[in-house]
Amino acid sequence: MPAEPNTVAAIQMTTSADRDGNLAAARRLLEEAARQGASVAALPENFAFMAVKEADKLAIAEVDGEGPIQRMLAAAAREFGLWIVGGTIPLRTAEAGRVAAACLVYDAKGERRARYDKIHLFDVRVSERESYRESATVAPGSAPTVLDTPAGKVGLSVCYDMRFPELYRQLSAAGARWLCMPSAFTAPTGRAHWQTLLRARAIENLCYVVAPAQSGIHANGRETYGDSLIVDFWGRVLTRLPRGTGVIAARFDPAGQDESRRTFPALDHRVFKS
Numbered sequence: 001m002p003a004e005p006n007t008v009a010a011i012q013m014t015t016s017a018d019r020d021g022n023l024a025a026a027r028r029l030l031e032e033a034a035r036q037g038a039s040v041a042a043l044p045e046n047f048a049f050m051a052v053k054e055a056d057k058l059a060i061a062e063v064d065g066e067g068p069i070q071r072m073l074a075a076a077a078r079e080f081g082l083w084i085v086g087g088t089i090p091l092r093t094a095e096a097g098r099v100a101a102a103c104l105v106y107d108a109k110g111e112r113r114a115r116y117d118k119i120h121l122f123d124v125r126v127s128e129r130e131s132y133r134e135s136a137t138v139a140p141g142s143a144p145t146v147l148d149t150p151a152g153k154v155g156l157s158v159c160y161d162m163r164f165p166e167l168y169r170q171l172s173a174a175g176a177r178w179l180c181m182p183s184a185f186t187a188p189t190g191r192a193h194w195q196t197l198l199r200a201r202a203i204e205n206l207c208y209v210v211a212p213a214q215s216g217i218h219a220n221g222r223e224t225y226g227d228s229l230i231v232d233f234w235g236r237v238l239t240r241l242p243r244g245t246g247v248i249a250a251r252f253d254p255a256g257q258d259e260s261r262r263t264f265p266a267l268d269h270r271v272f273k274s
Helices: 019-035 054-060 068-080 159-163 165-173 187-205 254-263
Strands: 004-012 038-042 083-085 089-092 099-106 112-117 123-125 131-133 154-156 178-180 208-211 215-217 223-225 228-231 237-241 246-251
Touching: 004 019, 004 208, 004 228, 019 038, 019 068, 019 246, 054 089, 068 083, 068 099, 099 154, 154 165, 159 187, 165 187, 178 187, 187 208, 187 223, 187 228, 228 246, 237 246
Parallel strands: 004 038, 038 083, 154 178, 178 208
Antiparallel strands: 004 246, 083 099, 089 099, 099 112, 123 131, 208 228, 215 223, 228 237
């Protein structure tokens, strides 16, 4: 099917500790997104590697601009004529023992258009048996990122970022029409908050939200929630994939979004804008 400029796909995966196997799976799913007519496809957080131990990601971290993960993304974008939001991959930093959780965007010619480094890191205790300290192996980013795509301007973010609405105010103020949130949400927090957070970010910014997710049990024993969603600017869930692996896609309606922003100008009514 020819690519539709306003059609965006979200890809759901159950990523393992086998990088090459994960890249092959991601490529197949990107090809399916292109078959569904998507002009942009988004992969989940950690799509290329889910470590058994968090420090394992240091061994497969790539230099910015080089490496098999980045080559696969660029080649798939060229081959399928598809813009790709590359979830997150570990990129080396100047800081020993920590990588960047980098979301890379490639255009349909395979050229990289943007890099966003996850800003908010997941240092939490989910339960008595489940806790995380992402900052031990990941260095945080600091720069909000918005760029043009065939589906309109997108604001980039990753997983835990979605709990910080001030980031999305900056993205919408910079012109974002849709918000991309690649994620690997834990099962307990997903059951409690996942859809509520995504719909809230859509509603308060009158933006589409595209949230590709990890789903299932991983090599480290962690369970991720899944439920990849595409939500419209009014908070309506357009499509979802509750569990398993696969592709969902939806077509944006820019004229409808413009009309809603005109008749319900909440963004113009903001008092606190700093």
